Amino acid sequence: MAQKNIPDIVIGRLPIYLRSLQRMEDEGRQVTSSQELGERLGISAAQIRKDLSQFGEFGKQGTGYNIEFLSKKIRDILNVERVWEVALVGAGDIGSALARYNGFNQRGFLIKLIFDNDPRKIGSRIGEFTILDATRMAAEIQRAGVQVAMVSVPAAHAQGVADQLVEAGIKAILNYAPVNLNVPAGVRVQHIDPVVHLQRMTYYLD
């Protein structure tokens, strides 16, 4: 559903809107407004309406947005009205926590393959999955047709792993290694480095 040229910064806000809408649904709410959503999220009402208007007209003057309807629309836009299978590379502390995290299944991401290069880990299990030998990574990913990967290997190995993933056809990488990954155009990367987030806040502290 990637129509016109929507700014990436708008795409980046949609999952935030979605998460908040789903929470409202859980609370049993039926209707919300750009103002209420904005207050919850610390975003201006005008911005929310502008963002949504890029994709269509989802609200009703005078009443606002039907939560279930808008939620569904945003899931359509984001392409998450389906299950995405995910490959996880690196079964250390972070990788293991990711493998056990229920939030992925609940929200449409299914970890399908887990790799590590440590002989002591290969063959052992995390939950229902057997840790596979990283040397078989490209082959297994291609065979399964997985497009999304998470990387939780040491920084020194991350770029090499990313190169292999790209080679194997991965199109989206969520990188937990504290290093910038360079990938070709057409492959998306998102970085999660808690220290970067912390350092961004300490600037304001004394």
Place this chain on the structure above:
Amino acid sequence: MAQKNIPDIVIGRLPIYLRSLQRMEDEGRQVTSSQELGERLGISAAQIRKDLSQFGEFGKQGTGYNIEFLSKKIRDILNVERVWEVALVGAGDIGSALARYNGFNQRGFLIKLIFDNDPRKIGSRIGEFTILDATRMAAEIQRAGVQVAMVSVPAAHAQGVADQLVEAGIKAILNYAPVNLNVPAGVRVQHIDPVVHLQRMTYYLD
């Protein structure tokens, strides 16, 4: 060192620059340029120079930037030339992984207190730390004078925990719960939700 009014978006890039510089140091490099740094990070050289110029003149025409010197300057700016003690709330899978993650100590963040509200966990240990009773959270945080916290509790409890943390004097919260936190002005919040990052990428996939 929070001088003029530096845009927060600039502050947000500094930890990225710093991480890359520290990697170059590890590689034994002495000097870099805005161009090289930009290529590594996918940021324009002009932007990097502009960002840095907000804080002073750190380079030399014709040669570029001394890596060790610039690295030190950025750490000064970000206020990370010191160790920040951190309180961790929630000792589930994510919290436990965070508690064991070495990257924090290595980069100046020391987890000092760990809390949970599960009687089966209270008193048990993660590494060198004993999990404390969450009912003592405010008191212990105040006593220790900790200003930074990480929250890895279920979504339903996160806002309540945040309120208590603010009450206890916490000024910066790194939130792993998949919910937006509302805090008063003067308290900083950063959110890490892997699903949000994944959903931001699936928009571009088919």
Place this chain on the structure above:
DNA sequence: TAGATTGTTAATCGATTAACAATC
């Protein structure tokens, strides 16, 4: 109807980039 809220336009605001003199 009166009140509320949308979708959209135009104005404002802020961030990025291009270009270049200064100079190492």
Place this chain on the structure above:
DNA sequence: TAGATTGTTAATCGATTAACAATC
């Protein structure tokens, strides 16, 4: 010196906000 790269200015580009007609 010639070549390279900074710091900075001005121009461009893009994002946010304010305002309001439309209408539920």
